[in-house]
Amino acid sequence: MAIDLGKFVARFVEEARDHLGRLDAGLAALDAGRSDPEGVNEVFRSAHTVKGSARMLRLAPITETAHRLEDVLGGLRDGRLSYSPGLGQLLHRGVDSLSGLVDRLADTRDGATLPAPDEALCAALAQAAGSAPAASPPAPAAGLPAVPAVPAAAGVSAAVPPEPGSRPEPAFRAAETVRVRLEKLAALIKLAGEVVSSHARMRQRLVDARAVERDLAETAGTADRGRIHGFVAALKEDVEAQETLMEELYDQTLRMRMLPLSTVFEPAARLVRELARSVGKELECPVHGAEIELDRQMIDVLSDPIVHLIRNAIDHGIEDPGKRTAAGKPAQGRLALSARQDGGSVVIEVSDDGGGIPLAAVREKAVKRGLLTREKAEALTDSEAVDLVFQPGFSTSPVITDLSGRGVGLDVVKRRVLDDLQGAVTVETRPGAGTTFSLRLPLSLAVMRILLVQARGLPFAFPAQHVAEVVEVPPEAVVTVAEREATVLRNELVPVAELADLLGIPGRFTLARPPGPARSGILLVVLRVRAVKLAVRVEALLDERDLVIKPLPLHLRSLSLVSGMVTGGRNELVGVLHAPALLEAARRARGGTPRAEAATRGEARPRHILVVDDSLSTREIERDVLEAHGYLVTLAEDGLDGLAKATEGEFDAVLTDVEMPGLDGFSLTARLRQDEKYRDRPIIIVTSRATEEDKRRGVQAGADAYVVKSDFAPDSLMETLRALLG
Numbered sequence: 001m002a003i004d005l006g007k008f009v010a011r012f013v014e015e016a017r018d019h020l021g022r023l024d025a026g027l028a029a030l031d032a033g034r035s036d037p038e039g040v041n042e043v044f045r046s047a048h049t050v051k052g053s054a055r056m057l058r059l060a061p062i063t064e065t066a067h068r069l070e071d072v073l074g075g076l077r078d079g080r081l082s083y084s085p086g087l088g089q090l091l092h093r094g095v096d097s098l099s100g101l102v103d104r105l106a107d108t109r110d111g112a113t114l115p116a117p118d119e120a121l122c123a124a125l126a127q128a129a130g131s132a133p134a135a136s137p138p139a140p141a142a143g144l145p146a147v148p149a150v151p152a153a154a155g156v157s158a159a160v161p162p163e164p165g166s167r168p169e170p171a172f173r174a175a176e177t178v179r180v181r182l183e184k185l186a187a188l189i190k191l192a193g194e195v196v197s198s199h200a201r202m203r204q205r206l207v208d209a210r211a212v213e214r215d216l217a218e219t220a221g222t223a224d225r226g227r228i229h230g231f232v233a234a235l236k237e238d239v240e241a242q243e244t245l246m247e248e249l250y251d252q253t254l255r256m257r258m259l260p261l262s263t264v265f266e267p268a269a270r271l272v273r274e275l276a277r278s279v280g281k282e283l284e285c286p287v288h289g290a291e292i293e294l295d296r297q298m299i300d301v302l303s304d305p306i307v308h309l310i311r312n313a314i315d316h317g318i319e320d321p322g323k324r325t326a327a328g329k330p331a332q333g334r335l336a337l338s339a340r341q342d343g344g345s346v347v348i349e350v351s352d353d354g355g356g357i358p359l360a361a362v363r364e365k366a367v368k369r370g371l372l373t374r375e376k377a378e379a380l381t382d383s384e385a386v387d388l389v390f391q392p393g394f395s396t397s398p399v400i401t402d403l404s405g406r407g408v409g410l411d412v413v414k415r416r417v418l419d420d421l422q423g424a425v426t427v428e429t430r431p432g433a434g435t436t437f438s439l440r441l442p443l444s445l446a447v448m449r450i451l452l453v454q455a456r457g458l459p460f461a462f463p464a465q466h467v468a469e470v471v472e473v474p475p476e477a478v479v480t481v482a483e484r485e486a487t488v489l490r491n492e493l494v495p496v497a498e499l500a501d502l503l504g505i506p507g508r509f510t511l512a513r514p515p516g517p518a519r520s521g522i523l524l525v526v527l528r529v530r531a532v533k534l535a536v537r538v539e540a541l542l543d544e545r546d547l548v549i550k551p552l553p554l555h556l557r558s559l560s561l562v563s564g565m566v567t568g569g570r571n572e573l574v575g576v577l578h579a580p581a582l583l584e585a586a587r588r589a590r591g592g593t594p595r596a597e598a599a600t601r602g603e604a605r606p607r608h609i610l611v612v613d614d615s616l617s618t619r620e621i622e623r624d625v626l627e628a629h630g631y632l633v634t635l636a637e638d639g640l641d642g643l644a645k646a647t648e649g650e651f652d653a654v655l656t657d658v659e660m661p662g663l664d665g666f667s668l669t670a671r672l673r674q675d676e677k678y679r680d681r682p683i684i685i686v687t688s689r690a691t692e693e694d695k696r697r698g699v700q701a702g703a704d705a706y707v708v709k710s711d712f713a714p715d716s717l718m719e720t721l722r723a724l725l726g
Helices: 004-031 037-056 058-077 085-108 119-131 183-217 223-256 262-278 296-317 321-326 360-366 374-379 381-391 412-421 579-589 616-628 639-648 665-673 692-701 714-725
Strands: 258-261 294-297 332-344 344-350 424-430 434-442 450-456 458-463 468-473 479-481 485-489 492-498 521-528 530-536 540-547 561-569 573-577 607-612 632-634 654-657 685-686 705-708
Touching: 004 037, 004 085, 037 058, 058 085, 085 119, 119 434, 183 223, 183 540, 183 561, 258 296, 262 296, 262 332, 296 332, 296 344, 296 412, 296 434, 321 468, 344 521, 360 374, 360 424, 360 692, 374 632, 374 639, 381 412, 381 424, 412 434, 450 530, 468 485, 468 540, 479 616, 479 714, 492 579, 492 616, 521 579, 530 579, 573 579, 607 616, 607 639, 616 632, 616 714, 632 639, 639 654, 639 665, 654 665, 654 714, 665 685, 665 692, 685 714, 692 705, 705 714
Parallel strands: 458 573, 492 530, 607 632, 607 654, 654 685, 685 705
Antiparallel strands: 258 294, 332 344, 344 434, 424 434, 450 458, 450 540, 468 521, 479 485, 485 492, 521 530, 561 573
16 A cells, blocks of 8 residues: 655654754753763764654655764764764754755655765764774864855755845745644643533533523412523523533544554555565455544554554454465465544444454364353353453464464453443354454544433443443333343343342432433343343433543552542542453443253253344343253354254254344245255244235245244244244
8 A cells, every 4th residue: 555655744853853852852962962872872873763753755855864873873883983072063963954855855744855975974983983993082073074054955045135025035934833742732631621521510510500590480470480590591692602612622632642543554555565575475455544633542542453453454354375276266465554534433443354363273263261161152152252252361273473372362352442442242153254343432532422311319421432322111122021021112122120130229229319200111222242132221311411531540440340530510420341251340230140951841852942133132042041941052143054053953942033133033944944854944034024915925935933022932942942843
């Protein structure tokens, strides 16, 4: 991919001027005899940095001059040279020459227009670096070519008198940019975020004023009511105007710390090519969406996960050229980096066209490590098996290499993205076709969108990126399935849990009256982490707004369910709940589901059921129901996966959804009926599609029963299954 170097010129000019200032200060200290070894080392590093940055941008004159300057400073650092007035004069001239070149670059923004390096100066620097003995100073300036303080090579012309009546040019021009230390900028952004966050108290004052207006509506006189109404209306306008200004202030402040993803992607693309060459593989690395900007705070954390995914793709994903050719692929592999904006989030993808994640090896490794029994491992869907690679230290690599297989698995990526970046990770892998890791991230961590809720009288908060939806359902819509509650939402059976129970809040806790009118239904906040959903029951929604998330104090950081704190409208501290930990707590809570033994039904062996559904939550609930009644269960994540597993194995019955990508349930049923093994095996369609036409299509395709998810009753399903199995 061709890299546009021009957009980095302005940044290079800023950085170079900063280093040139350090060089001037360091040389002044050497002139005054105040320098020490670390001071010499610092000026050496500055020259080295300018040289390296200029080389990357192909600025040959600056590279050559800085390189010669670096050689002399390296001699001083190593003790091969001793500082003298003559050497100091030469070094000052070198810095002046660099300054002139950088100024010329700042004016033109085009490295191709830079003049050639000053050959006499570079020759003198090279001579000083290589000819002077360590114990004696080099000859004074008499033996060196005279170099003007501001050389012509720097592109500075001789002074010309201004024309009469014209405004003279200033001797010095201020830079268009100002360098600000990152910690100062971070403090400013934090303060702006606190201002936005504290505005919640003003909004609460408006709510209080409206309540007072309502309370006095009947007792106050007409004139008083008019004044009160006018005051509340004016307060509302002031609060809204101030909110608009503060949000604009915060957006402008945060924009100061935003950087394009090119600062991560372009070095990563070079890393891809270098690592590929080091292991004898051929790779191209296209980059898309590098212009999208993220907060610098996030970009600093993002580098590690991206590098880790690149290393894994090169070591595990992309095959050797010979294997690729034998498989009918081009010898050159492809590892793409891309980004796109999706609402208030950024989705970053690292995709390769390699062999895909070896799911059989993943299952086998999970069994060997004792994470799962062999029966459980074989029953996992492909997406569930992929999730195993995020276990700490999990690796399928048989040997330790420089790239991966060192016991530092993808748990590093998961921890950084979920915990440090408040994001989510999803994986899509196709055998023989490649793997895509998707990272969904907020634009910034300084202020985040927060949903405030109430559970047993206490306020709690959820980061908005983990909230899929908020719904109110009638009590009868929540059913008990395998000793736990669930409800049907958009063709999915989603488990339901009481938020207060997950948090361990005792039922005797004093309840505060939920705000707003009394509800007749059940209020559910649907959380989503990767492909898993959980509906948590809450009493009320309190607010939704942008807030600053404060870290937990040290003595509270052991609370795995709480990731931080925010300040509520009445200045109270509210815990921000960690959605992945809540889903894990709910999973542990239902882990003790009883499993009946097949022997209690007098069966010689347990019946084996294939469950096909593209919703992970629905698959898990149906598996729990079936396992609770003693059946063995294999899960398939869509119609094509179900057809492949049914063809490879043999099942006593099939439960399938209708709406699935690739191959829907009607088509799957029809295809299975063409297979001799499944000509007479029970096939039950479980779907949210309840029209008579859909039911007729199911019967015509060959289904033995049609169960509507909104009427889902486990006992009825089991009776139907037992009747069909005979």
